[in-house]
Amino acid sequence: MNRAAILDFLRGLAANNNKPWMDEHRAEYHQARAVFKELVAEVLQGVQRFEPALQTLTAGETMYRINKNDRFQQGQEPYKRHMGAGLKAEGRHSRWAGYFLTLEPGNSWLGAGKWQPDAASLQRIRQEIHYSSEAFHALRQYPEFVRHFPDGLEGDRLQRPPKGYDKNDPDIEWLKMKSFLVSRPISDAELLQPNFVEKAVESLHIAQPLVQFLNQAIGEE
Numbered sequence: 001m002n003r004a005a006i007l008d009f010l011r012g013l014a015a016n017n018n019k020p021w022m023d024e025h026r027a028e029y030h031q032a033r034a035v036f037k038e039l040v041a042e043v044l045q046g047v048q049r050f051e052p053a054l055q056t057l058t059a060g061e062t063m064y065r066i067n068k069n070d071r072f073q074q075g076q077e078p079y080k081r082h083m084g085a086g087l088k089a090e091g092r093h094s095r096w097a098g099y100f101l102t103l104e105p106g107n108s109w110l111g112a113g114k115w116q117p118d119a120a121s122l123q124r125i126r127q128e129i130h131y132s133s134e135a136f137h138a139l140r141q142y143p144e145f146v147r148h149f150p151d152g153l154e155g156d157r158l159q160r161p162p163k164g165y166d167k168n169d170p171d172i173e174w175l176k177m178k179s180f181l182v183s184r185p186i187s188d189a190e191l192l193q194p195n196f197v198e199k200a201v202e203s204l205h206i207a208q209p210l211v212q213f214l215n216q217a218i219g220e221e
Helices: 004-015 019-024 026-048 119-131 132-143 143-148 197-208 206-219
Strands: 083-087 097-103 108-114 182-187
Touching: 004 019, 004 097, 004 108, 019 026, 026 083, 026 097, 026 182, 026 197, 097 182, 108 132, 108 197, 119 132, 119 206, 132 143, 132 206, 182 197, 182 206, 197 206
Parallel strands: none
Antiparallel strands: 083 097, 097 108, 108 182
């Protein structure tokens, strides 16, 4: 698997992010995307060994389009500068928390959690943190979790306490969060190592308790 082809294509796209260039290099794009799909399939196969909710998922159902086609993609460039996949039950755009792989030269990352849940899911996650704070803090402070994801939970926070929560609540800073993600960087050199998939799956396995905690909350009625 020539993973370097992914990085080479994305470097070219970053320097020439326009439709004429993409049309001229369509063959290289399809080649790079095929390699990325193969990589995602290997990572997914590893994750499926410990994540029952993903058993029927295919690599194609996890991969995001390279076109900027949603409201979260800003700027004039028509294409994203990265290739990404969201390994989530029911596919990349489902409401569930899951696992993520994004490749971009010099800025690749691996992660898990939930980015910007809908209002109902966010309310349930906050409620779960409030009611099960001991379990929440235990999973985020677990030594192996901290080793793989030293930056901890990342995401924007509200300026004020969310409705229904006291500003003096000991968990108020966690309850203010609007996204619940952990991530770690992937260097270009690491991506090209023969054991990259093994190491990636190891990190994602460590993040499973967070994903399960969030999905338990999201699934509650």
